[in-house]
Amino acid sequence: MHPASTRVLTLWSGHYARLGLHDPGLLRHQPPGLDLDAALDRLAGLGMCLDQRAVGGPVFLDLTRHGLPLRRLVTADGRPNCLACALRELLPLAPDFDEVVLLYDTELDADYQLLSRVLTALGPRVRRVPVGRVPIDGRIRSARQGGWQDVHAGALLDAAAGHDPAVVRLGMRLYFIAVLGPGQQQSFRSDLLAQSLKRAERLLAAAGDRWPEPLSARLARHRKDHTYVDPYRLTSGLLGRRRAAPGLDLLTSVFL
Numbered sequence: 001m002h003p004a005s006t007r008v009l010t011l012w013s014g015h016y017a018r019l020g021l022h023d024p025g026l027l028r029h030q031p032p033g034l035d036l037d038a039a040l041d042r043l044a045g046l047g048m049c050l051d052q053r054a055v056g057g058p059v060f061l062d063l064t065r066h067g068l069p070l071r072r073l074v075t076a077d078g079r080p081n082c083l084a085c086a087l088r089e090l091l092p093l094a095p096d097f098d099e100v101v102l103l104y105d106t107e108l109d110a111d112y113q114l115l116s117r118v119l120t121a122l123g124p125r126v127r128r129v130p131v132g133r134v135p136i137d138g139r140i141r142s143a144r145q146g147g148w149q150d151v152h153a154g155a156l157l158d159a160a161a162g163h164d165p166a167v168v169r170l171g172m173r174l175y176f177i178a179v180l181g182p183g184q185q186q187s188f189r190s191d192l193l194a195q196s197l198k199r200a201e202r203l204l205a206a207a208g209d210r211w212p213e214p215l216s217a218r219l220a221r222h223r224k225d226h227t228y229v230d231p232y233r234l235t236s237g238l239l240g241r242r243r244a245a246p247g248l249d250l251l252t253s254v255f256l
Contacts, residue, residue, distance in 0.1 A: 132184030
């Protein structure tokens, strides 16, 4: 691994720990389940691969029969792109599940439409959940353009360091999931983040140890017609002014 990549992943491992997020193994060596040739063979078996390597050309994902454009996976000189890497990971995993949920940057919507079609052909129901970028001062810019120095994860966590760790974890989720939502209409506001931290303090203080309804039943209300629990519906449900205080089991099991 390149030293710069190691540094970035080390920083994010620390952010994950402070936020109480599950670390999927950012610093572990986790090769994809299929090598490139095996992944392309799997696609060919599905009738979804246009392979021109024999004549010195690239390899394309071919979903034209679904009305979708050709998408290059491998260049003529043998270099795979990010979609090819995703397929190497997901092709062997998808058949083992009833439902697959893909969360992704809205800028990558075209690729995830293709990915969804491929995985659906393997059996599971596939749900796509786009996650918008958060505007800063009304604009969405690439990180390369700067302007993020005071609003990256480390800076926000440092600014909230005076709160109890449980308050920080819950408050960050309340703001970035429930208040901002999945779209990208609202710019980041530090005052609303501060309000979310205060709301988290009140929720934790009021949370009851006993709840008449089991946790699984309370979570099931946020499933709609899919298997997974919708995080936006669930988290927004904590913010209603007249709602009963959530159970401590819900907060600790899901949010902390």
